[in-house]
Amino acid sequence: MPEEDGQYYGKNGEPRKFDANFKGPIQNRGCTDIVCCIFFILAILGYIAVGILAWSKGDPRKVIYPTDSRGQFCGQAGTPLENKPLLFYFNIMKCASPMVLLEFQCPTTQICVEKCPNKFMTLIKAHAKKDELDYYKNFCMDGVTNAMGVPEILSSGLCPAMLIPSQPFTRRCFPALGQKGGVITVGNISQFEDGTGNIRDAKDLVAGVKNATVVMEARQVVMKIFEDFTQSWYWILIGLVIAMLTSLLFIVLLRFLAGIMVWVMIAMVILVIGYGIFHCYMEYAGLKGDPGANVTIQQLGFQTDFSVYLQIRQTWLAFMIILAIVEVIIILLLIFLRKRICIAIALIKEASRAIGHVMSSLFYPLFTFVLLAVVIAYWAVTAVFLSTSNEPIYKVFNDTVCDFSRQNCNPANYTTSEMKRQCPDSKCLFAFYGGETLYHKYLIGLQFYNVFLFFWCANFVTALGQMTLAGAFASYYWAVVKPDDMPAFPLFSSLGRSLRYHTGSLAFGSLILSIVQIIRVLLEYVDHKLKGAQNKFAKFLLCCLKCCFWCLEKFIKFLNRNAYIMVAIYGKNFCTSARDAFFLLMRNMIRVAVLDKVTDFLLFLGKLLIVGLVGIFAFFFFSGRVKTFENTAPHLNYYWVPILTVALGSYLIAHGFFSVYAMCVDTLFLCFCEDLERNDGSAARPYYMSSTLHEILWKNKAEDPPSSSALQHDDEDIQLKRQQEDDTA
Numbered sequence: 001m002p003e004e005d006g007q008y009y010g011k012n013g014e015p016r017k018f019d020a021n022f023k024g025p026i027q028n029r030g031c032t033d034i035v036c037c038i039f040f041i042l043a044i045l046g047y048i049a050v051g052i053l054a055w056s057k058g059d060p061r062k063v064i065y066p067t068d069s070r071g072q073f074c075g076q077a078g079t080p081l082e083n084k085p086l087l088f089y090f091n092i093m094k095c096a097s098p099m100v101l102l103e104f105q106c107p108t109t110q111i112c113v114e115k116c117p118n119k120f121m122t123l124i125k126a127h128a129k130k131d132e133l134d135y136y137k138n139f140c141m142d143g144v145t146n147a148m149g150v151p152e153i154l155s156s157g158l159c160p161a162m163l164i165p166s167q168p169f170t171r172r173c174f175p176a177l178g179q180k181g182g183v184i185t186v187g188n189i190s191q192f193e194d195g196t197g198n199i200r201d202a203k204d205l206v207a208g209v210k211n212a213t214v215v216m217e218a219r220q221v222v223m224k225i226f227e228d229f230t231q232s233w234y235w236i237l238i239g240l241v242i243a244m245l246t247s248l249l250f251i252v253l254l255r256f257l258a259g260i261m262v263w264v265m266i267a268m269v270i271l272v273i274g275y276g277i278f279h280c281y282m283e284y285a286g287l288k289g290d291p292g293a294n295v296t297i298q299q300l301g302f303q304t305d306f307s308v309y310l311q312i313r314q315t316w317l318a319f320m321i322i323l324a325i326v327e328v329i330i331i332l333l334l335i336f337l338r339k340r341i342c343i344a345i346a347l348i349k350e351a352s353r354a355i356g357h358v359m360s361s362l363f364y365p366l367f368t369f370v371l372l373a374v375v376i377a378y379w380a381v382t383a384v385f386l387s388t389s390n391e392p393i394y395k396v397f398n399d400t401v402c403d404f405s406r407q408n409c410n411p412a413n414y415t416t417s418e419m420k421r422q423c424p425d426s427k428c429l430f431a432f433y434g435g436e437t438l439y440h441k442y443l444i445g446l447q448f449y450n451v452f453l454f455f456w457c458a459n460f461v462t463a464l465g466q467m468t469l470a471g472a473f474a475s476y477y478w479a480v481v482k483p484d485d486m487p488a489f490p491l492f493s494s495l496g497r498s499l500r501y502h503t504g505s506l507a508f509g510s511l512i513l514s515i516v517q518i519i520r521v522l523l524e525y526v527d528h529k530l531k532g533a534q535n536k537f538a539k540f541l542l543c544c545l546k547c548c549f550w551c552l553e554k555f556i557k558f559l560n561r562n563a564y565i566m567v568a569i570y571g572k573n574f575c576t577s578a579r580d581a582f583f584l585l586m587r588n589m590i591r592v593a594v595l596d597k598v599t600d601f602l603l604f605l606g607k608l609l610i611v612g613l614v615g616i617f618a619f620f621f622f623s624g625r626v627k628t629f630e631n632t633a634p635h636l637n638y639y640w641v642p643i644l645t646v647a648l649g650s651y652l653i654a655h656g657f658f659s660v661y662a663m664c665v666d667t668l669f670l671c672f673c674e675d676l677e678r679n680d681g682s683a684a685r686p687y688y689m690s691s692t693l694h695e696i697l698w699k700n701k702a703e704d705p706p707s708s709s710a711l712q713h714d715d716e717d718i719q720l721k722r723q724q725e726d727d728t729a
Contacts, residue, residue: 025474029497029571033504036574040460040507047453050446051382058385066112066171069429070411071392074112074171084112087172088139090160107397109157109429113139116166116173123159124150139163157427225641231634232622232642236649239642243614243650247657250606251362254661258349262341262602266334269605272612273327280320287313330605337598344598350690351664354476357483360491361469361664365656371461379454386447398426455517459510466561467498467506469663471568477671478569478688494568505567505574509560516553523549561663565670581670588673599665603658610654611647618646 031037065073066087075085087110094108117139126136127150137144140159153159166173229236253261294313310316334341355361394411396404402423414420414428471494479485487493498506523546530538562581563574570577621632622639636642672689679685687694 025471025478025494025497025569026571029501031501031504032567032571032573033502033508035504036508036511037504040456040503040511043453043456046449047457050386050449050453051378054382054385054389054446054450057389059388060384061388067392067430068112069110069427071394071430072112081112084114085171086113086116086168087111088113088116088166089173090157092164092175107429109141109160109427111139111141113173116168117163118165119163120165121163123153123161127153136163155425225638228636228638228641229645231636235621235634236642236645239614239618239646240649240653242617243610243646243653244657246610246614247654248362250610251657251660254348255352255355258352259345262345262348265602265606265609269330269609269612270327272609272616273323273330275616276323276612277320277327280316280323283310284313284316284320287311287316333601337601340598341602344602347599347665347668348602348661351661351668353690354473354664354668355660357476357486358472358490360489361472361660362657364465364469364491365653365660368461368465369653369656371464372458375454375457375461379450382450383447386443386450389443392430394428394430396423396426397429398423402426451521452514452518455514456507456510459513459517460506463506463510463560463564464495464498465659466663467502467564467568468495469660470494470565470667471497473664473667474565474569474671477668477675480688497571498568501571502567505577506564508574509563509578513553513556513560516549516556520546520549520553561666562670565667569671569674584670584673587677600662603662606658607651607654611651614650615643615647618643 061073061076065076065085067073068081068087072081073079074081074087076082090109090111092108115138121132121136123136126132130146133146136159140153141157143156144153144158148158154161165176167176250261250265290311394409396402396407396409396419398405404419404423404426407419409417409419409428411428411430419428420426468491472490475486475490475494476482523542527542527546530542559578559582562585563578566572566577566581566584567574570580572580622634622636622642675688679687681687
């Protein structure tokens, strides 16, 4: 080795020496990173304890059902209120109080009703007629009798002073406000009697309705999205199955027609994006002249119904510009990387041969999906139960001055309490869900622990898949005679080694990545809290931190991936493997830049193609643009909900299947670099690489690569020598 080469290697670690006993992934290995393994097991046990605690304390009904002033759930099955799913406000005008936005509850009595009132009526007038009083009682609390007078009923707070025509909105009865001739109306009239003899304008109801609806706005969107999922979940599953079958078809075709399929993927990606540009232009041109289509997004503001944005030209113009930029970038990259793309295609062909000997690897992503689905489901259920584990808080609400106003109270004995005696007109009403127990004080910490363990477990599952595939493909590469020298079940052997010996290393690498990810989540939370801040330096510093941690996360993912490959081969601990992988890549930096990353780019185009094809199909199906599916597609509040779900799910599915190829390429690449350092191609130290792979990745300025025939002759000599050893044995 020349002196300058020795100095070069000294900067980036020493190359591996020839070892005649090395025959691939080390079988005689020991457990690595045991301390982290124990810590991970304890964290999982703690996570299970958090889940049990959340499930014992939480109550999802608090999110699903409205809660009346007594803390009862409206419309809950199996209760006396099962047939009363709507919440009715005695005096909606009291919702105009600023306390509504602070306490998320109107300071007025609320009860569960079967239907919202559909006409004007005051208690004074209804009390004079029996049939009207019977109707009025539907909106009163229990205990009202015909013998009771109006003053007694009102002073006891058993009935509202008036009824206003209302309509259900997010399971609550809100006044049916409208506009006629520029005047705000309720039920068709602009004025109404408030039950105390005063005439009020309908506009007086606006503030109360606005405050109440602001509180319910987020819940409204969530409920509509949830409703859309319930209406379209089976179609979403069909779309994801189509994405899975399409991805599997592409992978199988890559196995047999790698060169043709890569060029077909490139051409189809360009065509799909081109069609997207054409479609956006047609929508943009079609809205020309439509009333309101020239409104800008800034003028429109935030709308909960996102389909409104599709009715303005600026939205389609923005889509068209974005797609055009993406199209130009892809075309330019293809032009500048055309020579490297040909080499990368040859590398994908070699990966196809490796996958051909480990065909079970094509279905391994399904196992990863199942594990990730379990992790996500556990996190989501635990998060919901934690968020609903608060207790109902009741507070004193009053119309006159009271020393106990807004203080906590107990509705069970409030009528005989000192508070009621000193404030006769006060009421003890449900305010919100909260609590001041030790459990509730640590509730935020438990939510944080839930999120952190979610990241850790999800990263662990991903890392397990990477190490398992790396071990299987490494056994292919280092086999002298393929597939005779490979294990009978390379994928299962690698999975067993990973779980038995390297759970600690997997937990260590995923822990580092999870810490960086949780820091990014905290930075996003701080950024959200500081949106209204005027400190420019704080905003700049926060932006820099977010950028730095984003880059750090990408680097750690890259380093972890290669570290898992080295662990799968040599069985060393995570830090040693990460160091060896990093120095090996540094010694082959040019190959990494021009070959490995170009291959990743081609596989990324394959993912885009699958997402584009399935996404276009989902768009035409759910939006009702195709008359054939007009009666088949479900009627949705937001048709973009299933479209985005299918698109995101398609990308994850495609990423899972193409990750097999990506992992195979990365493993072969690292093994190739190791092979070049261990061996020299001579009869005593032959290369393990095939002649094709040698021609693809060979890079040596001092000499030309051996001819394919020479390498083929060497391969035959190796196989003959191996056969002789077997015969002797």
